[in-house]
Amino acid sequence: MQIRLSSGMMHETIEVSEKHIAGILCPNTSSAFAPLDDNMIRNAINHPVNSLNIENRTTSSSKVAIVVDDATRPTPTSRILSIILKKLSGIGIPDQNISITIATGLHRNTTAHERTLILGDDVISRFDIADNDARNPIAFAHAGTITGGKEIYLNKRILEADIVITIGVVKSHAFAGFTGGAKSILPGVASQNTIHGNHCFYNIEYPRGVLGSCEMSATRKEMEATARLVNPFIVNVVLGDSNQIIYAVSGDVVDAHRSAVDFYKKIALRTFPEKVDIAVVHGGLAGSINFYQALFGCNVVKTTERPILKKNGIVILFAECKEGSGSKLLEQIMPTFSEPDEILKYLASNKVFDDQWAVQFLATFLRDIHIFLVSEGVSSEIAKNLKVKLFPNAKEALDAAIQTSDLDYRMAFIENPDVLIVNLA
Template structure:
């Protein structure tokens, strides 16, 4: 049979014998909400765990709205006008509203990209800025966590009476699920704070993708308490990136309610584990910093706790991404020792965030055989991180070679790998 997967804006295919192919793990299509604006309004009128915005905000307040960046599919440009209309009705002045794009550790968005992200009319009317995670002059110290970690965040985020976060709910390799407080942490935290958090998370030796009880999220939410997030709006999109549900309210309680909805939209039951999973990194496929989310999703369909092969198909248009050092760390086996040494006071030599993410991914590399099919990264780069590389034109060869590693190999595929929640029957 012929199996077709997204490769950025294109489609690529491979063939496999019918008796070897188990399933295309795509969630059952959920139709979008019949009226986008009405669904957002409904969520705003019935927040989970907080009063309505109209009960929280007065006309003299300064309001910061924190939104995710262009690496996420959240329909920010359609949500913002609805939220801003509410603020206008309350009487909040335009000059008291700032829209902050939470970059985490991603590159700054250009003026054109910002305008496209929030909408031309919103960009022309309100102040829209990128967050800053590296420049110490633009960060503010907010205190320490319970285990003594300094918390820094983008200064502009704190210059408000009310903070509203807007994001989307999808499975996440570390947090279990995105959304909620993640828009602040790591969204607008300082680089050292983000790095420390990821370093701690890298010591977990398990795949937390889709785990709604992720201990890393629990830790993160304790840190968000220090920054303060008053209200969220989170969406659930189907595999066509159409909005099915929206939730609003408290960054913990509303996020949890949204995750339960997202599981039904993005979830797909694994009925039989296989030897080889071929997964598209779509829609998080702009670089190799993002596209391995597909690997985390795919692992849940492989046999056992180790062994098996994941074949990631992704264009990686922007190459390796913003933290190229993580490739070398992913290829090492002593990451835990390096991370623990940093915690014990050893100097951090290099990009701490790259060390953390590379250490997390190295554990998957040691559990599974990893193959990358992409024209956006090179064989030399993939050799550094312990992945076998094929150009996209050789997808069929990549699948055939992977199957050849196992007697009577069985194969499955995932076409929306970065956002599909695979769970066991």
């Protein structure tokens, strides 16, 4: 049978033997869920899950800290924010009592253009807005201590408020289970050292670093313990195929988040009947951008609760990676060591650094499976440095994978891993 693979502007149709295909997975269409209008979103905010509503948590003199996603998330922030700001105005809270912090975590600061896209010109002109400058220690203060004795430092803008309101989107995440909820606080508005403590080797190591499970994720547990220190009122949404809001919930940082997670699973969670020798992963926004993002395709088949790829199996990443590796860190560290285990030992015994998790995941994948990359954006030199096998097209990658597999090999085709959680049945 013929299967068409796509990633960004890169496309290829390959011929495969149907008897070896264990399954073809793509997200359940979200078209069955009608987009929410503003009244529906307002209703979700007015009826929070396991929390007092905003009116009962504020007065006209309250100081309000609103936390919003940065440009790495597709959150329709301005639309949700406008509803919240009207509510705060109706309570009598003046603009000068409201701050908006962009939850950049360790990401770069937002550009002026990105701020306009996220917030809109009217909001920018009216309110006190700032990024979370994680590497500036004077911007943070001690918020408390969580289980395990970890000291938590959060942005002073958050700690000085009477109420913290967060706006986020829920989708699957490589090691926190899902985005949204407490992630707006940690890493969103936390200090560099606090984020490093959460994104440490131990927490990221599978199965503590897991895709699609809040309960198994060590980072998620610490994020939620941290968020409890400021007791945020969250507004989280789930988006459809065209980034339209198809679900909205508000309230408690854990319980409301789980409500959104349960809804998201209706679209993303798929079960597979058997383990496979070869997984071909294509489609989705992440892989079209860079290799750093495309690695998520390996997580989908290898670091879920019940992964479908066998030990020493092969992932064929069909990923345009138009921006190349997307991580100078990966390019610098990976060639320094000859074996994945050496990299992992180094990471486990040294101080955490920014984006360490990507190096850790790649080294773990290279230890446990084989990565065959089909990409127009990654050069042969970069692929060599990253220790992945680069192929000019999917046919050659598939032929090579078949040659190294048993005669009765089984294959899975995974389309759009950005919004999939794949578990063994």
